[in-house]
Amino acid sequence: MKVSLKWLSEYVDVPSDVKAFCDRLDVTGTGVEGVAQTGAQFNKVICGKVLSKVPHPDSDHMFVTTIDVGAYHTDEQGNPQPLQVVCGAQNFNEGDHVVTALCGAILPGDFAIKKAKKRGVWSFGMNCSRSELGLPPREGEDGIMILPDDAPVGVPFAEYAGLADTILDLEITPNRPDCLSMLGMAREVGAMYKRNVFTPLFDVEEDSALTPASKQVNVEIASPDRAKRYTARVIEGVKIAPSPDWLAERVISAGTRSINNVVDVTNYIMYLFGQPLHAFDFSKISDDQGVAHLCVRAAHDGETLETLDGEMRQLTDDMTVISSSRGIAALAGVMGGADTEITDQTTKIVLEAAAFNSSHTSRTSRNLGLMSEASLRFERIVDDNPVGDICDFAAALMAQVTGGHVAPGRVDVYHDATQECCVPFRIKRFESMMGLHITADEVIDTLERLGCSCTTHSADAATSATGANNPDAATSADVLDVVCPTFRPDLTREIDLYEEVLRLVGMDSITPTLPAGEGRLAVRTPEQQLSRKLGEVLRSCGLCETMTYSFADPSDNEKLHMNVGVEPLRLLNPINAEQSILRESIIPGLLHSVAYNQNHGVDNIQLYEIGEVFRARPGHKKPYETLKVAGVLAGCMTEKAWNKPALAFDFFDGKGVLETLFCALNIPGVTFAPVNVDESPFLHPGCAADVFFGKTKLGWVGQIHPRGLRALDVQGSVIAFELDFKALLCAAQTHREYCDVPVYPGVSMDIALVVDEDVSYQSVLQALLSAGGKLLVRAHLFDVYRNEQHVGAHKKSLAFSLLYRSPEKTLSSEEVAKIHARLVKKVCAQLQAEVRD
Numbered sequence: 001m002k003v004s005l006k007w008l009s010e011y012v013d014v015p016s017d018v019k020a021f022c023d024r025l026d027v028t029g030t031g032v033e034g035v036a037q038t039g040a041q042f043n044k045v046i047c048g049k050v051l052s053k054v055p056h057p058d059s060d061h062m063f064v065t066t067i068d069v070g071a072y073h074t075d076e077q078g079n080p081q082p083l084q085v086v087c088g089a090q091n092f093n094e095g096d097h098v099v100t101a102l103c104g105a106i107l108p109g110d111f112a113i114k115k116a117k118k119r120g121v122w123s124f125g126m127n128c129s130r131s132e133l134g135l136p137p138r139e140g141e142d143g144i145m146i147l148p149d150d151a152p153v154g155v156p157f158a159e160y161a162g163l164a165d166t167i168l169d170l171e172i173t174p175n176r177p178d179c180l181s182m183l184g185m186a187r188e189v190g191a192m193y194k195r196n197v198f199t200p201l202f203d204v205e206e207d208s209a210l211t212p213a214s215k216q217v218n219v220e221i222a223s224p225d226r227a228k229r230y231t232a233r234v235i236e237g238v239k240i241a242p243s244p245d246w247l248a249e250r251v252i253s254a255g256t257r258s259i260n261n262v263v264d265v266t267n268y269i270m271y272l273f274g275q276p277l278h279a280f281d282f283s284k285i286s287d288d289q290g291v292a293h294l295c296v297r298a299a300h301d302g303e304t305l306e307t308l309d310g311e312m313r314q315l316t317d318d319m320t321v322i323s324s325s326r327g328i329a330a331l332a333g334v335m336g337g338a339d340t341e342i343t344d345q346t347t348k349i350v351l352e353a354a355a356f357n358s359s360h361t362s363r364t365s366r367n368l369g370l371m372s373e374a375s376l377r378f379e380r381i382v383d384d385n386p387v388g389d390i391c392d393f394a395a396a397l398m399a400q401v402t403g404g405h406v407a408p409g410r411v412d413v414y415h416d417a418t419q420e421c422c423v424p425f426r427i428k429r430f431e432s433m434m435g436l437h438i439t440a441d442e443v444i445d446t447l448e449r450l451g452c453s454c455t456t457h458s459a460d461a462a463t464s465a466t467g468a469n470n471p472d473a474a475t476s477a478d479v480l481d482v483v484c485p486t487f488r489p490d491l492t493r494e495i496d497l498y499e500e501v502l503r504l505v506g507m508d509s510i511t512p513t514l515p516a517g518e519g520r521l522a523v524r525t526p527e528q529q530l531s532r533k534l535g536e537v538l539r540s541c542g543l544c545e546t547m548t549y550s551f552a553d554p555s556d557n558e559k560l561h562m563n564v565g566v567e568p569l570r571l572l573n574p575i576n577a578e579q580s581i582l583r584e585s586i587i588p589g590l591l592h593s594v595a596y597n598q599n600h601g602v603d604n605i606q607l608y609e610i611g612e613v614f615r616a617r618p619g620h621k622k623p624y625e626t627l628k629v630a631g632v633l634a635g636c637m638t639e640k641a642w643n644k645p646a647l648a649f650d651f652f653d654g655k656g657v658l659e660t661l662f663c664a665l666n667i668p669g670v671t672f673a674p675v676n677v678d679e680s681p682f683l684h685p686g687c688a689a690d691v692f693f694g695k696t697k698l699g700w701v702g703q704i705h706p707r708g709l710r711a712l713d714v715q716g717s718v719i720a721f722e723l724d725f726k727a728l729l730c731a732a733q734t735h736r737e738y739c740d741v742p743v744y745p746g747v748s749m750d751i752a753l754v755v756d757e758d759v760s761y762q763s764v765l766q767a768l769l770s771a772g773g774k775l776l777v778r779a780h781l782f783d784v785y786r787n788e789q790h791v792g793a794h795k796k797s798l799a800f801s802l803l804y805r806s807p808e809k810t811l812s813s814e815e816v817a818k819i820h821a822r823l824v825k826k827v828c829a830q831l832q833a834e835v836r837d
């Protein structure tokens, strides 16, 4: 939500240090997504005074003027000088105060003011009209803007007109509908800084000469589950016109366009109170007898409505509409109908303020793909209690700005008012839970500033009986009864109140202490230990931790060829198609992050995530939920240097990360086997491996298939891995044997084996280790050689260095030669290998 600090300061004293204010908002739970200064279009726009005005020598409709702009135009000694400006307007005289844009000003529409010759006469600026400044037009003002005579000369126009403002873009969490309003934010700021909040009041003045509203408007809520309350007021004799400046400025600061005085009042009230309103043109909803019969009902399947944005909407029965005897007038809480819209000819208005049901509104706007500021607020719950007062306030303001009159009475249909809820607050319990000492007064002050009312009911009856000789009892007003206001639907439990007090008092005021009590030492579970360790190792390998969404795009699975074979788990109420299933792998999310970073100029990106993935379990309500650890390496291992090219990550870097991980986790003997292309079509067939611990598959590592990367707009190649957390945990927990430091020397022998190209290193290694038995303690690959002449076509030579050692004695060279010969024979037979001399 956009919050103008200038507007907010009408209700609460806003801290002047904007940066500190934003930081405080952040820690109390309101994220600040952006801070913007407005008024840039008024840079170099100055309040001036016309000193002289003479007809242009060469044009009938232009004047040459000199303008006093104070210190903004001076001679070399710094003395103010009149500025010569050629002006085409007719509506001004010498002595008038005007608004002059100096050279270098950039007016709305990127209109840059430069010195220019106009029909042979130099002009060093421009006298501006309201529209050139981006301000709404004023009736009767045709030409340049004339300021009152007391407007100061030589002062920036923005300063004079109070147009410079700071606008915060706030992220309001879904549990705080009250904060989608200026007064809600003012209340929040009041509670944050212990400052008083001013609530505007407005008495509605009714015109008793007019027919009462109840005789002109008839309201029925035909589906009470769709609306708790519907109120309406009638305003007559309105004149549709541009809004006064203050009103236009307010709605613009909140991020909407200024449309006209009626529409702007509805938007202004919505931003002020968080209560959406709708204004109908009475003449378009009333019947022949001059009565408007409004009905809140479910739409019928197949009905249609042209909404204000000009779109024809197909309605279904879970949508709510407001209908009149002449047809559907609005999509309740979402958008008005085009046929009943306010136009320049409108003279009589029915003003609606209602509390529509949140889930119906949300379904309506989702199904139609039509989000509005109004639907957003109804979705998050609009409090039904103040609806009537707000309707009165809005009607009074509307009458004031349109020159209209409010008909007597308010139509108000109200079912089932929301009741305040009463929750106890045990101060001692709060203290022990939060580790924070607090007085009852402080709790009361904080909660009351948030709109709660508190009563103490002094300690429990039992202690008060013995209170006479217990000095603490008299002061232990330990339990409060807290009545939570209906605009805070999120406060229903004692713990919710604790959170409120804690976030406002500040989590930073908790002094760190060791856990109290005996034997309560916090011990991490094996899962926690493993996930910490995983994080440490992966970060030390250069990967950054991320957290991507659990909601995924079903089309990613197809693009990557990552289908798991069962139907994906679809969400019942997806926010959009891109987030409509539960993810089956972390990889697509990480690849999207890679693409996002690449699009923003970051090419070298390594990420990991530890998170849940989901898979349907046919016949069961609950899906399989598995914890995985996944990572991606994109970009280059080393940067391009003067003496070497950049080295892009390859399969072995990915494998290396995993080997580092297994080493750190003390998981010995992990093996890598080529992936089965049919099972893992999303991987590059030649550069990917399944990872095994014994017979258990831990996961895979490899290069993502280029076809999938292209489909996801990822540049270059990406090495990825995904391992099963549980399997890793089991592997890390298997029994390990430690052995003595070797006391006898070992003997090293080299061997080069020529094998078929498709025999993997892993199988050769396996064969060597099993053939070597206990005495072979290490086999290390140190060379791979391919040469048609020397080793033959489709063959390769793998050279290993082998280390033989006995824990019991020094091996003699004869013994080693014997064991080695046996090993060579066995391995050659097993792999159809030959020894290369």
Ligand code: TYR
Residues within 6 Å of the ligand: 266, 276, 277, 278, 279, 308, 322, 330, 331, 332, 333, 334, 335, 336, 352, 372, 374
């Ligand atoms: N007045 C707003 C609009 O027409 C929002 C709104 C629409 C509010 C319908 C209430 C309502 O019932 O877009």
